[in-house]
Amino acid sequence: MQYRVDPRNGNRLSALGFGCMRFPSNALGRIDLPAAEALVLDAVERGINYFDTAYLYRGNEEALGAIIADNHLRDRLYLATKLPHANCQTPEDFDRYFAEQKRRLRTERFDYYLIHNISNSDQWKRLVDLGIEQWIADKKGSGEIRSIGFSYHGSHGDFANVVDAYDWDFCQIQYNYVNVNYQAGRAGLELAASRGMPVVVMEPLLGGKLADKLPKRAVEVLDRARTERTPAAWGLRWVWNHPEATVVLSGMNEAAQLEENASVAERALPGSLAPDDLAAIDEVVRIFNETDKVSCTGCNYCMPCPKGINIPGCFAAYNSSYALGWYEGVKQYVLSAGAMSNDPRYASACVACGACAQHCPQHIPIPETLKDVRRRLQPAILPPALRIASRFMR
Numbered sequence: 295m296q297y298r299v300d301p302r303n304g305n306r307l308s309a310l311g312f313g314c315m316r317f318p319s320n321a322l323g324r325i326d327l328p329a330a331e332a333l334v335l336d337a338v339e340r341g342i343n344y345f346d347t348a349y350l351y352r353g354n355e356e357a358l359g360a361i362i363a364d365n366h367l368r369d370r371l372y373l374a375t376k377l378p379h380a381n382c383q384t385p386e387d388f389d390r391y392f393a394e395q396k397r398r399l400r401t402e403r404f405d406y407y408l409i410h411n412i413s414n415s416d417q418w419k420r421l422v423d424l425g426i427e428q429w430i431a432d433k434k435g436s437g438e439i440r441s442i443g444f445s446y447h448g449s450h451g452d453f454a455n456v457v458d459a460y461d462w463d464f465c466q467i468q469y470n471y472v473n474v475n476y477q478a479g480r481a482g483l484e485l486a487a488s489r490g491m492p493v494v495v496m497e498p499l500l501g502g503k504l505a506d507k508l509p510k511r512a513v514e515v516l517d518r519a520r521t522e523r524t525p526a527a528w529g530l531r532w533v534w535n536h537p538e539a540t541v542v543l544s545g546m547n548e549a550a551q552l553e554e555n556a557s558v559a560e561r562a563l564p565g566s567l568a569p570d571d572l573a574a575i576d577e578v579v580r581i582f583n584e585t586d587k588v589s590c591t592g593c594n595y596c597m598p599c600p601k602g603i604n605i606p607g608c609f610a611a612y613n614s615s616y617a618l619g620w621y622e623g624v625k626q627y628v629l630s631a632g633a634m635s636n637d638p639r640y641a642s643a644c645v646a647c648g649a650c651a652q653h654c655p656q657h658i659p660i661p662e663t664l665k666d667v668r669r670r671l672q673p674a675i676l677p678p679a680l681r682i683a684s685r686f687m688r
C-alpha cells in the first residue's frame with residue numbers, strides 16, 4: 295500500500311481509504327454484515343488504515359463498530375466519522391450525538407472527526423453561536439477527538455470562507471476528473487494543501503459513473519490509450535496524480551473492487567500520469583459532459599421519498615437514455631419504478647413536498663428534474679400499457 299503523510303500530525307495514512315457508506319447490502323436493503331466484515335478484514339490485510347463513516351449513514355456506524363470490536367482492529371486503523379450538525383439545535387446536542395457515536399462505534403476516541411457537510415460560513419457561524427468552538431477544544435483536550443475537520447459540498451466560491459473560518463486540521467472534498475471546477479474543485483484542493491491541511495477526497499469515481507457507467511465512446515478512448523487499465527483505475531489514478539490528495543475514499547462493496555483499487559493504489563504515485571494519459575482523460579471529460587444530464591451520484595441522501603419514488607433510480611435511467619439510447623433509459627426507468635408490480639411509483643407521483651432536495655449534496659432541484667424524467671421517459675401510454683401487461687403476466 296502507498297501511504298501519504300498527514301502534515302499536521304505525521305500519521306501515515308493509506309492513500310486508499312475505505313468509504314463505508316456503500317457497504318454491501320442484503321435483499322432487504324440492510325447492511326450485509328458478514329459481507330462487510332469480510333471486506334473490512336481484507337482491506338486491513340492489504341494495508342488500508344483509514345475508514346470513513348457518518349452518523350447519517352443508516353446502520354453504518356453500528357456495523358463498522360461491531361466489525362472493529364469483534365476483530366480487535368481499533369489500534370490498526372484511523373477512524374473517521376461525522377457530526378450531523380444540522381440536527382444540533384442546542385449545545386447539549388453536540389454531546390448527545392457524540393456519545394451515541396462512541397457507543398455505536400464502540401470506541402473512546404475518533405482519530406478524524408468531521409462536521410458533516412458544512413457548505414457555507416453561515417452554517418458554521420450558527421454552530422459557533424451554539425458554542426461549538428469550546429466544545430471542540432474540550433473534546434480535543436480530553437483526547438476524544440484527535441483531528442477536527444469538515445466535509446464540503448458547497449459552492450466553489452464559499453470554500454475559502456469555510457477554510458478560513460476555523461483552524462481546521464483537515465478537510466474532505468468531492469474531487470474527480472469531471473468535477474475540477476465544481477464544489478471545492480482543484481482550486482479548493484490546492485488552497486487546503488497550501489494551508490498545510492491533509493485533504494481526504496470523496497467521490498473519486500462519482501458514485502461509479504466514472505467506472506462501470508462511462509459512455510461506450512469514452513471507454514473506447516481509454517482503451518485506445520492503455521488496454522490494461524480499467525475506467526475505475528483511470529479515475530483513481532487521476533486523483534492520486536495530485537500530491538495534495540492525501541487519502542482517496544472508495545466505497546468498495548465487492549472483493550474484486552477492493553483488490554483492484556488496492557493494487558492500483560500501490561503504483562499511483564503523485565505525478566505518475568503521462569501527458570498522453572491526461573490528454574485521454576480530457577477527451578473522456580468532453581464525451582461525459584455531453585451525456586451526463588443530471589449530476590446524481592446515487593448517494594441516497596434524499597431517500598426515502600414519502601411517495602416511494604426511487605429518486606436516484608429515475609436519474610440514473612434518465613442519464614442512461616442519453617448515454618446508451620432512449621430505449622435503454624426507458625427500460626431502466628420501468629425497472630426502477632417497479633412498473634410491473636402492484637404499486638408502481640413513477641416520477642409523476644412527485645407532489646413537490648421538498649423533503650428530498652434539501653438533503654442533496656449535489657444541489658439537484660429534484661422535483662423539477664423529475665418532471666424532465668417524466669417528460670422524456672414516461673409517455674402517457676406507458677403506465678396504463680404496463681398495468682395491463684402486468685395483469686396478464688400475473
Ligand code: SF4
Nearest residue numbers: 599644645647648650
Ligand atoms: S419532492 Fe417529490 S421526490 Fe422529493 S420527497 Fe417529495 S414527493 Fe418525493
Ligand code: SF4
Nearest residue numbers: 590591593594596654
Ligand atoms: S438526487 Fe442527490 S441526494 Fe439523491 S441520490 Fe442523487 S445525488 Fe444523492
